[in-house]
Amino acid sequence: MTGNEVKQNLTEGGGGSSASSGNNRATALVCGGAGCRSSGCAEIKDTLERRLKHHDLEGEVQIIETGCMGPCSLGPLVVIYPEGVFYKELQPEDAQEIVDEHLLKGRKVERLLVEKPEARQEIKHSIEELEFFKKQRKVALENCGIIDPSNIEEYIARDGYRALGTALTEMKPQEVVKLIKDSGLRGRGGAGFPTGLKWELTAKAADEPKYVVCNADEGDPGAFMDRSILEGDPHRVLEAMTIAGYAIGAGSGYIYVRAEYPMAIDHLQTAIEEARHYGLLGEDVFEQDFQFDIEIRVGAGSFVCGEETALMHSIEGKRGMPTPRPPYPAQKGLWNQPTLLNNVETYANVPNIVRNGAEWFNSMGTENSPGTKVFALAGDVRNTGLVEIPMGITLRELVYDIGGGIPEGKDFKAAQTGGPSGGCVTEENLDMPIDYESLQEVGSIMGSGGLIVMDESTCMVDVAKFFMDFIVDESCGQCTPCRDGTKQMYDILNRITAGEGEPKDIERLRELSETIKKTSFCGLGKTAPNPVLSTLDNFEEEYRAHVEDKRCPAGVCQGLLSYSIDPQECIGCSRCAESCPVDAIDGEPGGVYQIDGDTCIKCDNCFQVCPVNAVSRS
Numbered sequence: 001m002t003g004n005e006v007k008q009n010l011t012e013g014g015g016g017s018s019a020s021s022g023n024n025r026a027t028a029l030v031c032g033g034a035g036c037r038s039s040g041c042a043e044i045k046d047t048l049e050r051r052l053k054h055h056d057l058e059g060e061v062q063i064i065e066t067g068c069m070g071p072c073s074l075g076p077l078v079v080i081y082p083e084g085v086f087y088k089e090l091q092p093e094d095a096q097e098i099v100d101e102h103l104l105k106g107r108k109v110e111r112l113l114v115e116k117p118e119a120r121q122e123i124k125h126s127i128e129e130l131e132f133f134k135k136q137r138k139v140a141l142e143n144c145g146i147i148d149p150s151n152i153e154e155y156i157a158r159d160g161y162r163a164l165g166t167a168l169t170e171m172k173p174q175e176v177v178k179l180i181k182d183s184g185l186r187g188r189g190g191a192g193f194p195t196g197l198k199w200e201l202t203a204k205a206a207d208e209p210k211y212v213v214c215n216a217d218e219g220d221p222g223a224f225m226d227r228s229i230l231e232g233d234p235h236r237v238l239e240a241m242t243i244a245g246y247a248i249g250a251g252s253g254y255i256y257v258r259a260e261y262p263m264a265i266d267h268l269q270t271a272i273e274e275a276r277h278y279g280l281l282g283e284d285v286f287e288q289d290f291q292f293d294i295e296i297r298v299g300a301g302s303f304v305c306g307e308e309t310a311l312m313h314s315i316e317g318k319r320g321m322p323t324p325r326p327p328y329p330a331q332k333g334l335w336n337q338p339t340l341l342n343n344v345e346t347y348a349n350v351p352n353i354v355r356n357g358a359e360w361f362n363s364m365g366t367e368n369s370p371g372t373k374v375f376a377l378a379g380d381v382r383n384t385g386l387v388e389i390p391m392g393i394t395l396r397e398l399v400y401d402i403g404g405g406i407p408e409g410k411d412f413k414a415a416q417t418g419g420p421s422g423g424c425v426t427e428e429n430l431d432m433p434i435d436y437e438s439l440q441e442v443g444s445i446m447g448s449g450g451l452i453v454m455d456e457s458t459c460m461v462d463v464a465k466f467f468m469d470f471i472v473d474e475s476c477g478q479c480t481p482c483r484d485g486t487k488q489m490y491d492i493l494n495r496i497t498a499g500e501g502e503p504k505d506i507e508r509l510r511e512l513s514e515t516i517k518k519t520s521f522c523g524l525g526k527t528a529p530n531p532v533l534s535t536l537d538n539f540e541e542e543y544r545a546h547v548e549d550k551r552c553p554a555g556v557c558q559g560l561l562s563y564s565i566d567p568q569e570c571i572g573c574s575r576c577a578e579s580c581p582v583d584a585i586d587g588e589p590g591g592v593y594q595i596d597g598d599t600c601i602k603c604d605n606c607f608q609v610c611p612v613n614a615v616s617r618s
């Protein structure tokens, strides 16, 4: 397709997206996000296709595999349009029933809807009615779970590339920069730096050539926001990078994607080829005197490669190690040339800002944190998955209204935000608005969007140890405080959780934290102690219970547990003794068994196998 044809297509509103496809009686969208893929969506799609063929309905019903729809814990998911009926937790035989009942006879399969049919008035039929979506506001994720990511026409049909057309044909580069500045968009990769200011600094840099870089290294444990955008809506990022190229005067761009995301890489590669074919990348973009192209660089498999200076070294083919800033990438970035580097989600907001204006964008969110934020909601919460919320809603709304609350009637203990650089937000701050400043005030950070909910059965010392273990693995080893200091912190935490801690360890952890924060070379070390400091500030009594009373209040740390058998409950079945690898359990079948605490290695086997819960663990 030529640039003119694209323009015409855009002006006329394009073809049709999956959900509203013109020629078909119905469309079945099958969620192809990471969670649904691992729970078997490929089989669901196959069954739908086979059954439609069986009924001779292939020409009437279209099946599309989309990117992530969001509610991962309910997968595999299928949504049937035009009604938008949402089916969850599907097995292949359910897919067959959806075809036989819904698509053939127009009858919804109620047992597969979100609420159980017993409470008929509570059945949620359509996607708009689900509590999970009600408080969300989709901007960066507006097409995820709705379009076929490997079909550019579906993106175009949903206003895709219209922003690029507007920027190239109706705006000067400075006007684009001003628009992004006025929108108040802040970097979604962690630090929240004002995006427009970064664009302005790079645009003003005199040196040429300039580069545009997209950071898709996404290394925080549990985070999959950027992955979902790239897998589910890759053209959005290409369009934004091209707009950025025009705004700052760059002719080429790189997307640095972590190697563990093969589908994101595949979808991006397809999208780049399609965009080139449609005249939206390459020479004379949109038939204007503007050239811009994008290449993919596959990540080097290390968390620190997400740090911007390390990332650029890695693109240059060097070892991905951080270097000091200044100079900032806007002055000297890739190959020492001015470089604009933003995160995937930051870019994903740009087309909407250009299409709808700065005022539209900052009408969402709060004064200092306009817009929305995507979170990967995980942990002890009913509805885990991918959510996009307007900034400023409370953590309570996120955990209880969108997340559906804590399972098994347990109490909320804390939410960890910001991954290995972040901290935890406790129950007393559940009504705090989610924005950059509020999170910082309570000792955490927004980070890139990982949000782990923890219930009362979580040990906060163990959580701190988990993140420190991650940092020890991922420290690049270049500077001593980060390389050796974090290892020392990990060793102390390990001792504490093994029951070998001493009261002085708490002070040692604080001292090491301060030194590492002050003296580390890059952001990794400077923020590495945060999870320890935050858990110490909020849960010091839990650390004290470990070191002073040799007790883990949450009953998690194996080294601090003791096992015993209640003689009143024991039925003498001998399973505990048979499962014990060190013969620490004595007794005769039919009698009462006993555990020798000195021999016990706390492997938990006896607790797991006892059929009458006679083994207690405290």
Ligand SMILES: Cc1cc2nc3c(=O)[nH]c(=O)nc-3n(C[C@H](O)[C@H](O)[C@H](O)COP(=O)(O)O)c2cc1C
Residues within 6 Å of the ligand: 186, 187, 188, 189, 190, 191, 192, 193, 215, 216, 217, 218, 219, 220, 303, 304, 305, 306, 307, 308, 309, 341, 342, 343, 344, 346, 347, 448, 522, 523, 524
């Ligand atoms: C150790 C470390 C890892 C990082 N990993 C990422 C990452 O995976 N993705 C990302 O966008 N930013 C990451 N950052 C932040 C980047 O250095 C940079 O600030 C960001 O990509 C800028 O984009 P933004 O302004 O759009 O947020 C990391 C920073 C540090 C210190």
